Amino acid sequence: MDREPYMSDTDELLSIRAAELYYEENQTQDEIGVILRLTRWKVGRLLASAKANGFIRIEIVHPRARRLPIERRLRESTGLTDAIVVSSAGVSSDAELQSRTAQAAADYLTSLRPIPRTLGISWGRTLHDVSLHLKQGWAPGVNVVQINGGVSLNQRTGTAASTAVTIAHKADGSATLLPSPAIFERLETKQAMEADRTVAGVLALARNAQAYVFSAGQADANSALVDSGYLTVAQIDDLVARGAVGDVVGRYIDHNGRIVDPELNERTVGIQLDQLRRAPLTIAVISGRSKHAIARAVVRNGLCTVLVTDEDTANALLQD
Amino acid sequence: MDREPYMSDTDELLSIRAAELYYEENQTQDEIGVILRLTRWKVGRLLASAKANGFIRIEIVHPRARRLPIERRLRESTGLTDAIVVSSAGVSSDAELQSRTAQAAADYLTSLRPIPRTLGISWGRTLHDVSLHLKQGWAPGVNVVQINGGVSLNQRTGTAASTAVTIAHKADGSATLLPSPAIFERLETKQAMEADRTVAGVLALARNAQAYVFSAGQADANSALVDSGYLTVAQIDDLVARGAVGDVVGRYIDHNGRIVDPELNERTVGIQLDQLRRAPLTIAVISGRSKHAIARAVVRNGLCTVLVTDEDTANALLQD
DNA sequence: GAGGCTCCTGCTCAAAAGAGCAAGATCGCC
DNA sequence: GGCGATCTTGCTCTTTTGAGCAGGAGCCTC
Structure with missing residues (x-):
């Protein structure tokens, strides 16, 4: 101005x-x-x-406040079909911002029309948070399908299943879990697992979901994949060295949206990124300072059609 | 709310x-x-x-912005005839806030009606700042009189005279300087100095000024009186131990507005606090975190009729 | 110093927002 | 489950604000 x-x-x-x-x-x-x-x-x-002249500053200070002008600019500059940007006015901690973003995602899901019959979801802190913010009866029956593996190696894992179950339960619907680890050590084991009728059925269902909701992880030692024991810090460092900015449904990409390590990618269970790219409604929920890079990669490379994020991340995306 | x-x-x-x-x-x-x-x-x-509900926050972001509601509450709760409160919206440093306050004081002086023929002023960083913010021709001829001693022991002193001269000059008026140190070591010397015809004349003029502008110092090692060499840090510590919260025209007071050290006070050159209390128009310019205590003492004890300050100090005063 | 230009002013008229009120909805209480 | 009290709603009427325009002041150019 x-x-x-x-x-x-x-x-x-x-x-x-x-x-x-x-x-x-x-x-x-x-x-x-x-x-x-x-x-x-x-x-x-x-x-x-x-x-x-910008001497008058008007702020809406409320956990549910959104920034509509930023949303509009984001839609225009990126071609997203929709953008939800929560205000960071009066927020002190990153956790609070992420909670606001999760709430906004829950609101967005609730207001979705038509209501998707099958909803593919990933897992992680963010999605879990979204599930908690949904209200009982948010939709009249939705089949929730996990789209990437997550039965895993320590207690954190329970959340993967519980996220899906909670979302489905609150919609008076059903959850279809993907009973598989996120990443296999050996390619053969992964292929054998995928050949299993049950697993193949879930994956087929996942591929045909009408809508997807997922988050993304930053590529650093705090990644949920490290936490859950699928990857070591050393492996992450290696991925970063090769250009990784973060992961989407367990698959690490660089800033051009390309798979960083095809071999690792092959051992990862879940739908492919191209299936996300082809889907008509893919909702990415990404918030926090540390996720600016992966958010940019997701948006710039057509991995989502709808972005739910915070004001700071959105502003970072608008800078180019 | x-x-x-x-x-x-x-x-x-x-x-x-x-x-x-x-x-x-x-x-x-x-x-x-x-x-x-x-x-x-x-x-x-x-x-x-x-x-x-306070969800809408409207701020005026400008160096000259004032906070009228706070001014009003301050007038009502303290009985001041006027209060000028500058906004601290968008201010990062204390120096910037003090500059804004000085600007506001300059604005207030400029708008004073009737224009005082004789204006008594103290000296210090704040008053110097005010003098710099005044515009050439701010008043059509004012006689500026120093109301406390300040010819002193190191280079900082020049500012005492220059403050008065600048204010007078910019008003196309004249300055009457008080050619005396702020504090004498011996009472006899001080009395001898006051007996001098020139000095006595200046003091008489100071006592009869139509309006006064002064600031106040906090009681700590950063005081201008320490800086100028009139007091040692140890002396300040002693004053603080006896309840001093700061000084007004060189005289240290406690939170009840009482002189902390009557003997020291006797050796201090300038008008008495009671003369300030009796004057119909006394403008105190006080700003900054470290001056909340002395600001409270000045306002609560009738040492000023007009206060020019910043939003934070004003809010501190409103808390009682 | 005349002419043309831009910008500013104070207006008319139209749109938007607010105050106040009567009718209807909702709630607690018995 | 009826009754009174309180809160909410949608309105009319009034006030406040904004859009647009014509006249005029100031300014630059020649």
Whole structure:
């Protein structure tokens, strides 16, 4: 927002005096005119110029507040069909921001029309958070399908199944779990697993979901895949060295959206990225400072059609 | 600001959605009504409730912005005839806040009616700052009189005289300097100095000034009186131990406005605090975190009739 | 210093927002 | 489950604000 041309110094000062009376003292433009010895039209113009110069800052301070202008710019500059941007006004911790984002994702799911009969979901802290924010009865019956493996090696894992079950349960629907680890050590084992009728059936269902909701992980030692024991910190370091910015449904990509390690990718269970790219409705929920890079990769490479994120991440995306 | 009673959860959410459309997207209440499927009256009420609940924060971001509601509350709760409170919105450093306060003091002096023929001033960083912010021709001839001693022991001192001279010069008026140190070591020397015709004349003029402008110092090692070499850090520590919260025109007071060390006070050159208390127009300019205590002492004990300060200090004063 | 230009001013008229009210809905209480 | 009290709703009427325009002031150019 540029400074208006041709506004004299004393007009600028007057516009501030007028703004004080208007916004803080709730005076009418007419009353302000009497006080400042101006016509009410002049007062109106001064107030307009104060706004145009960015001297008036209006913030909506509420956990559910969104930033519609940023959403619009994001849609326009990226071609997303929809963007949900939660305000970060008054937020102190990253956790609070992520909770707000999860809430917004839950709201978005709830308002989806038509209601998807089959909903593919990934797992992780974010998705779990989304499941908790959904209200009982958010949809009248949805079949929730896991789209990537996650039965795993320590207690964190329970959340993968519980996320799906919670989302389905709250929609009075059913959950179809993918009973498989996220990543196999040997390719053969993975192929054998996929050949299993049950697993193959789940994967087929996952491929045909009408909508997908997933998050993405940053490529660092805090990744959920490290936490769950599928990858070591050393492996992550190696992926980063090869250009990885993060993972989507367990698959690590670089900033061009390309699979960083095809061999590792082959051992990863779940739908392929191209299946996400082809789907008509894919909702990515990504929030937090550390996920700016992966968020950019996801959006720029068509991995989602809808992005739910926070103001700071959105602004980072708008910078290019 | 309390939460409105009886506002349901979904109304609260609606009020946020409405606020987004109203304040960020500049839609009319009518248009919002169509979008949210509400009547325009309902939208109006939702917006009003969002404001009443404090969800809408409007800030005027400008170096010259003031906080009129705080000024009013300050006048009402303290009995000051006037209060000028500068906004701290968007301020990062204490120096910037003090500069804003000095600017506001300069503005206030400029707008004073009737214009005082004789203006008594103290010296220090703040007053110097005020002198710099005054505009050439701010008043048509004012006699500026120093009201406390300040010819002193190192280079900082030059500012005492230059402050008075600058203020007078910019008003096309004259400056009357008080050619005396701030504090004498021996009472006899001080009395001898006051007996001098020139000095006595200046002091008499100072006592009869129509208006006074002064700042106040905090009681700590950063005090200007320590800096200028009149007091040692040990002396300050002693004063603090005896209840001193800061100084006004070189005289240390406690939170009841009483002189902390009468003997020291006797050796201090300048007008007495009671003379300030009796004067009809005394303008205190006090800003910054470290001066909250002395600001409170000055205001609570009738040492000024007008206070120019910053938002944070003002809020501290309102807390009692 | 005349002419043409831009920008500013104060207006009319139209749109938007707010105050206040009566009717209807909702709730607690017995 | 009826009854009174309270809250909410949708309206009318009024106030406030904004859009658009014509006249005029100021300014640059020649």
